[in-house]
Amino acid sequence: MIGPSLPPARSGIMPEQIYRKSGTTSRVELHNGRISIVEIEEIGESHDSIEHFSSRTLSTQSRSETNIGERTTAALASADQFKASVPGSLVLERLVLLSGRADHSIVHEGKANEWTESFERLHISLMHPEARERVEVEVGGSSLDMIDRETITSIASLLARMDREPVTSRELNLSLEPVVAAALWAALTPWILGGAPGGASGPTLDQSIHPELAHDGNGLIIAPKRLFGIEGGARWSELPNMFRPSYRAKPVSMPFHLRANPIRSDVHGDYEAHALLQRFIWTPVGLAAKLLCRSRNSDSVFASTIVMTPERWLQSVVGIDSEMTWFPNLAGTYGSRTLIRIP
Amino acid sequence: MDEVFRNEGSEAGVSSTFRDHLFVSMLREEGWLVDSERSIRTSSHLETGHASTTHTDGKVVVRAVSGLEIRDLSSWIDLSRADLENRLTEPLQTLEPDIIKPLLQSRGQIKIRIRSDSRLVSTGNIARFHDATTITVAVGRDGHETSIVTTPSSLREDLARTMALLSRGSGAATAPASLPILWTNGSAAVLMHELIGHPSEENWPLTRLPEWLEVRDDPFSPGPGHAPYDDTGQRGRTSVLSDGGRPSSLRRESFRDPPILRMTHLTVTQNGAPLPLPEVRIEVSLVDGGGWDRLTDEISLRVATAEIVEGTSRKMLAPFSFKGSRGEIASRIIGANADSVRYPGVICSREGQRLAVGSSSVDLLVSGGAQ
Numbered sequence: 001m002i003g004p005s006l007p008p009a010r011s012g013i014m015p016e017q018i019y020r021k022s023g024t025t026s027r028v029e030l031h032n033g034r035i036s037i038v039e040i041e042e043i044g045e046s047h048d049s050i051e052h053f054s055s056r057t058l059s060t061q062s063r064s065e066t067n068i069g070e071r072t073t074a075a076l077a078s079a080d081q082f083k084a085s086v087p088g089s090l091v092l093e094r095l096v097l098l099s100g101r102a103d104h105s106i107v108h109e110g111k112a113n114e115w116t117e118s119f120e121r122l123h124i125s126l127m128h129p130e131a132r133e134r135v136e137v138e139v140g141g142s143s144l145d146m147i148d149r150e151t152i153t154s155i156a157s158l159l160a161r162m163d164r165e166p167v168t169s170r171e172l173n174l175s176l177e178p179v180v181a182a183a184l185w186a187a188l189t190p191w192i193l194g195g196a197p198g199g200a201s202g203p204t205l206d207q208s209i210h211p212e213l214a215h216d217g218n219g220l221i222i223a224p225k226r227l228f229g230i231e232g233g234a235r236w237s238e239l240p241n242m243f244r245p246s247y248r249a250k251p252v253s254m255p256f257h258l259r260a261n262p263i264r265s266d267v268h269g270d271y272e273a274h275a276l277l278q279r280f281i282w283t284p285v286g287l288a289a290k291l292l293c294r295s296r297n298s299d300s301v302f303a304s305t306i307v308m309t310p311e312r313w314l315q316s317v318v319g320i321d322s323e324m325t326w327f328p329n330l331a332g333t334y335g336s337r338t339l340i341r342i343p
Numbered sequence: 344m345d346e347v348f349r350n351e352g353s354e355a356g357v358s359s360t361f362r363d364h365l366f367v368s369m370l371r372e373e374g375w376l377v378d379s380e381r382s383i384r385t386s387s388h389l390e391t392g393h394a395s396t397t398h399t400d401g402k403v404v405v406r407a408v409s410g411l412e413i414r415d416l417s418s419w420i421d422l423s424r425a426d427l428e429n430r431l432t433e434p435l436q437t438l439e440p441d442i443i444k445p446l447l448q449s450r451g452q453i454k455i456r457i458r459s460d461s462r463l464v465s466t467g468n469i470a471r472f473h474d475a476t477t478i479t480v481a482v483g484r485d486g487h488e489t490s491i492v493t494t495p496s497s498l499r500e501d502l503a504r505t506m507a508l509l510s511r512g513s514g515a516a517t518a519p520a521s522l523p524i525l526w527t528n529g530s531a532a533v534l535m536h537e538l539i540g541h542p543s544e545e546n547w548p549l550t551r552l553p554e555w556l557e558v559r560d561d562p563f564s565p566g567p568g569h570a571p572y573d574d575t576g577q578r579g580r581t582s583v584l585s586d587g588g589r590p591s592s593l594r595r596e597s598f599r600d601p602p603i604l605r606m607t608h609l610t611v612t613q614n615g616a617p618l619p620l621p622e623v624r625i626e627v628s629l630v631d632g633g634g635w636d637r638l639t640d641e642i643s644l645r646v647a648t649a650e651i652v653e654g655t656s657r658k659m660l661a662p663f664s665f666k667g668s669r670g671e672i673a674s675r676i677i678g679a680n681a682d683s684v685r686y687p688g689v690i691c692s693r694e695g696q697r698l699a700v701g702s703s704s705v706d707l708l709v710s711g712g713a714q
Contacts, residue, residue, distance in 0.1 A: 029601065031694060032545060035402040036601035042392070042409040056389040059410025093637070094694075127638050134638050248388060 017048045021247045023102030026072040028079040030095040044247035075099045087160035093125040113219035135275045140328035142212035155275045162301040172342040175269035178325040182335030187280035191310045192233045202314035203260040204229040210257045217244025217251045243331040259334040265319030267339045316340040363397040365465040371427040375455040392598035430459040430476045454481040464576035471572045477699045492688025501687035514659030523710045528628040529686030532702035537642040541635040543584045550673040555616040558585040564608035567699035574602045596696035608701030616679035678708035
C-alpha cells in the first residue's frame, strides 16, 4: 500500500490575496546539552494569485510586543522544568519550546480581515539508550498553561522502565491514550480525504473548533464539518478552510481541530498505548505503529508493533471518551482515550 | 567598520572561540516550472533580516529582527540587491536551449529552485561578506522525483551527467543483498556524510576506516557549502574527519536560527587503495536521501539509481535502501579508485536547519549489504 499524500498547495486558493503576519516568538532549544535561545521579531507578507506565490519580509517599524523578554524567561523556566523531570536513565535528545504571538491580516478584493493568536508548542525527544527506543512528543495550545505536562512526565517514566524485548502484535484490548489517538486520526486524514469509502462501523470524524484558535489561514471562523462517517467521507476539494503555517508557505486545504466523536463504552483496555515509539507510517500492507504500551494487569511496559489497513484501524475502534486534549498535529487534532479491539 | 571583505577575506582578528557577532542576511529564492512550451515562475521569496548573537552563561542567545534598517551597511545592501537579481536570472539563461530541450523531451516537466544568499557577519570592527547561489533541479520519474543541488558554474555539467544517468531508465529488479556495491559518481560522499560527517559534528567516537581513505571537511572547496568564513565570522579550517577531526564551521540556515557546527564540503580521497573490482557488482550512482540515527548508531541511505553489473552486461535496479551499523559498514569498505568526482548535491537537514553541503568522492567499494 502506498501512503496517501497531502493535497497540492494550489487547491482551493482564492485569487489575488495579500496576507500579512507580524509577531514575536521566543524559542528555547536544548540539544545534546547545548542551549539556544532565539527571540524573533518578524513581519512578512505574501501575495497569492492563481499562477504565482510571492513572499517577503518587511522591516519591523516598532516592537509589536514589548514583553518578549518575559516570554523568553517563562519559556526558559518551563524548558528547565521539563528537563529536570526527565528520569536519569533517559537521554533528552531534543527539546524545543516555542512561545509566541502573531497579528494576521488578509486583504481580498478590497476587504480586510484581521485576527490575533497566541501559540505555545513543545517538541520533546527522549531516548532510552539501553532499550534503543525513542519517543517524540508534540504538545501545544494557546498558552504555556495549556501544555500537557502530565502526558510528558507520564511517558518519560514509562519509557524509563520499559523492557528491552519488544512484543509484536497479538490479540489486544488496547486503549490509546489521547496523544496516540490524535496521531492516529492525523495519519488517517490523507487517506480519508483522498476518497475513503464510508464505514459501516467505527468512529465519525469531524472538523471541530478550538476556543482560542478560531481562525483559518484566510481569517475565516472555523465551523464544524463532518469528514468521515457511515455515509462516506469529505474530499480535499470540499474542505472550507485553508491552513497557512507561515507567510512563506502557500496555504493548503486542511481540516482544522480534527476530532473523533465519542462512542459510549468502557475505554479502558487490558493494555494502554501511551506514546509512539515510531510515528505512524504507511507500509505496503497498511498503516503501521510502534507503540509504548503498559499492561494494566502486570504493570509491565513494552513495545508493540501494529500494522493494519486503514479500514481495520477504524473498524477496531469500540470506544472513545468524551474528554479531549488538543495536539498540534496538522492544523490541530484532538485526542481522547480510545479503545481498540484487535482480534 | 574597518573593512568589508568579499568572499576571500583576511584572517586578521579571527579567534578560535565563539565570538559575539551581528549576522545580516539577504536571500532571494525563486521557483520555476519548465515544460516544453514555457517557463513559469511559480514562486518567489525575498528575505532580509539581522540577528545579534551572543554567548552568555553557556547559552547561545540570538535576537533576530526581520528587515534591514542598519545605516552602516547601506553600501553593502545596495551592492547585494543588484547582485541578487543578477544571480537569479543568469543560471536560467545558461540552461537554454541545448540542456533544457532534451531534458523536457524525456521527462516532460522539471522544477527549478534558485536560491541566492548574501550574508554579512560583523564582529566588533571587522565585517565579512559571503554570497552563494545554489540551484536545485527536480526531475520527475515514474512518480518519483530526483533532485540535484549545484551552483551556476557547475549547473550544465551536473545536469547533463544526471540526465545521462536517468536516461538509462528505471528497473524493477531487486538489489541482491549479498553483492558488493561500488559507489560511483561521487555518491560515496553521501555515504561518508552519514557514516563519518554527522557523528563527527556531534563529537561521536570515530569509526575505524581503512588507512588509505581520507575524509575531510573543506570549507574552501568550490561549490555548495563554500565558506572561507563561517556564519560567526571565523576563518574556516579544513578538518580531516577520518583522523578524528571535527568540522570547524558554525553555520545557520537563516537569521532566525542559532549557528551550529555543520559540514561545509565533504571530500573523500584515497592514497594507495586497492580496487579489487568484482565481476558481478552493484553500481550506485544517485542517492536521494539518508540519515544517521544516534540512538542506534546506524545509517540508512535511499539509493535512487543503481545498476547490477555482470561483465559487460548492465541492468537497472529498482530503488532500494542501504542500512547498517556504522562499524559494520565501515569494516566492509574494501577498495577505491583514483579520481574524486563531484556529487551533484546534498541538502542536509539537522535540527530543523537545511543547508547545502558540497560533496565529492572517489568511487568506493563496499562488500555485501544492500537491503
